[in-house]
Amino acid sequence: MSSALTITGGVPLQGTIKVRGAKNLVPKAMVAALLGATPSTLRNVPHIKDVQVVTDLLSLHGVAVDNDGQGKLHLDPSNVVRAQHADIDAHAGDSRIPILLCGPLLHTLGEAFIPDLGGCKIGDRPINYHLDVLRHFGAKVEKLDSGIRMSAPNGLHGAKVELPYPSVGATEQVLLSATRARGRTELRGAATEPEIMDLIAILQKMGAIITVQTDRVIHIEGVESLSGYNHSAMSDRIEAASWGSAALATGGDIFVEGATQADMMTFLNTFRKVGGDLDIREDGIRFSHPGTALKPIVVETDVHPGFMTDWQQPLVVALTQAEGVSIVHETVYENRFGFTHALQRMGANIQLHRDCLGSTPCRFGQSNYVHSAIISGRTELRAQDIHVPDLRGGFSHLIAALSAEGVSHVTGVELIERGYEHFTTKLEALGATFDVANS
Numbered sequence: 001m002s003s004a005l006t007i008t009g010g011v012p013l014q015g016t017i018k019v020r021g022a023k024n025l026v027p028k029a030m031v032a033a034l035l036g037a038t039p040s041t042l043r044n045v046p047h048i049k050d051v052q053v054v055t056d057l058l059s060l061h062g063v064a065v066d067n068d069g070q071g072k073l074h075l076d077p078s079n080v081v082r083a084q085h086a087d088i089d090a091h092a093g094d095s096r097i098p099i100l101l102c103g104p105l106l107h108t109l110g111e112a113f114i115p116d117l118g119g120c121k122i123g124d125r126p127i128n129y130h131l132d133v134l135r136h137f138g139a140k141v142e143k144l145d146s147g148i149r150m151s152a153p154n155g156l157h158g159a160k161v162e163l164p165y166p167s168v169g170a171t172e173q174v175l176l177s178a179t180r181a182r183g184r185t186e187l188r189g190a191a192t193e194p195e196i197m198d199l200i201a202i203l204q205k206m207g208a209i210i211t212v213q214t215d216r217v218i219h220i221e222g223v224e225s226l227s228g229y230n231h232s233a234m235s236d237r238i239e240a241a242s243w244g245s246a247a248l249a250t251g252g253d254i255f256v257e258g259a260t261q262a263d264m265m266t267f268l269n270t271f272r273k274v275g276g277d278l279d280i281r282e283d284g285i286r287f288s289h290p291g292t293a294l295k296p297i298v299v300e301t302d303v304h305p306g307f308m309t310d311w312q313q314p315l316v317v318a319l320t321q322a323e324g325v326s327i328v329h330e331t332v333y334e335n336r337f338g339f340t341h342a343l344q345r346m347g348a349n350i351q352l353h354r355d356c357l358g359s360t361p362c363r364f365g366q367s368n369y370v371h372s373a374i375i376s377g378r379t380e381l382r383a384q385d386i387h388v389p390d391l392r393g394g395f396s397h398l399i400a401a402l403s404a405e406g407v408s409h410v411t412g413v414e415l416i417e418r419g420y421e422h423f424t425t426k427l428e429a430l431g432a433t434f435d436v437a438n439s
């Protein structure tokens with residue numbers, strides 16, 4: 001089903017909304033349940049499409065997944081079975097999570113199959129690190145026309161692995177493969193995002209022995225078996241920051257219940273430098289426009305503890321409303337400024353560059369990728385018809401339409417449901433003026 005929104009912009013978003021578990025943790029926590037000998041319980045689970053995709057994939061493999069509809073999942077892996085390739089293949093293109101099922105399935109069944117992967121079109125998004133990691137652990141990897149088949153008849157063994165870049169997914173691949181592998185694993189060049197730390201906390205609850213050092217080195221001592229876990233997922237810091245940028249872009253005032261300061265410090269510093277007002281409380285964070293001119297900034301995206309790439313797109317919309325020239329250097333994905341073309345059509349003054357316009361030369365500087373943006377403000381945004389390109393770009397288009405004068409027609413908004421729970425209900429709660437049409 002395709003959904004469209006007709007948005008009448010120019011209304012400041014004001015009110016309270018709540019964020020639940022992180023999209024970039026919950027599906028991986030669900031996969032971790034496969035490693036346990038007993039059932040797991042995951043709480044604070046949002047109602048988003050990725051949860052449904054992983055539920056379907058786990059169910060195909062015999063995991064009984066019970067969702068109480070209130071945010072609690074019960075996952076019982078006591079009857080894990082091989083799934084039909086055709087059934088798994090039906091999920092081709094839905095999500096990037098299937099690659100993370102490989103380690104747990106190799107442990108449990110000695111083989112795994114993954115379909116072609118989905119996810120947002122924000123760069124090539126190769127899986128070479130994942131496949132290399134699995135080979136290091138002893139998996140045999142075979143590429144088929146419909147996907148990738150892996151086998152490990154003799155089980156997986158610990159390994160020394162060094163990642164060429166601190167990839168979130170490849171670090172998770174190591175964690176999910178190494179905890180039950182024979183012997184010790186040493187991972188160098190690991191990503192240390194809070195979502196990874198929460199996954200490590202879950203694995204520790206299950207019985208894993210994982211040591212995180214200060215220099216991106218993680219040691220894992222393989223254990224023979226793990227039990228289930230009982231865990232409440234960390235809250236979604238990307239969604240929280242997106243609503244913060246929405247408050248700035250629309251001249252609004254939004255209390256995001258569930259937003260946590262510790263996971264968002266870099267965003268909060270940037271928000272304050274732009275001139276936004278913050279009220280950081282125990283139960284959430286209030287983000288508001290100061291009522292005076294916003295300030296331009298220079299920002300580079302980076303791996304944790306840097307400024308997250310997923311915070312970038314909504315912030316760029318807010319920067320079109322700052323007085324002066326802002327510079328944004330994207331160093332995580334080579335192709336994450338495609339969404340700015342729609343903003344340009346709406347009247348934003350944004351120039352894109354192939355050079356590294358930041359203090360850190362990045363991997364993309366020599367490769368001819370358009371990965372820096374100069375945003376000159378303040379510009380009045382005008383309503384436009386827009387088709388949503390990807391999750392974060394799509395949310396940015398929504399907030400651009402909400403801040404623009406006039407009526408915008410935004411199509412393809414179902415993509416936004418991949419990562420923003422009940423976003424139309426939240427928009428209503430914040431006083432946005434819009435109509436929904438499904439076709």
Ligand code: EPU
Pocket residue numbers: 023024025096097120123124125126127128129130131165166167168169170191238308309310332333334391392419
């Ligand atoms: N990379 C490779 N080879 C690999 C894996 C990654 O070259 O095998 C490169 C990527 O192309 C990219 C960089 O390494 O340039 C970082 O990618 P990473 O593996 O860290 O990303 P990911 O695990 O695929 C997760 C999130 C993304 C988020 C990134 C970075 C999930 C499901 N996705 O992706 O979230 O941007 O980490 O923090 O956790 C989103 O939520 O909109 C989103 C795209």
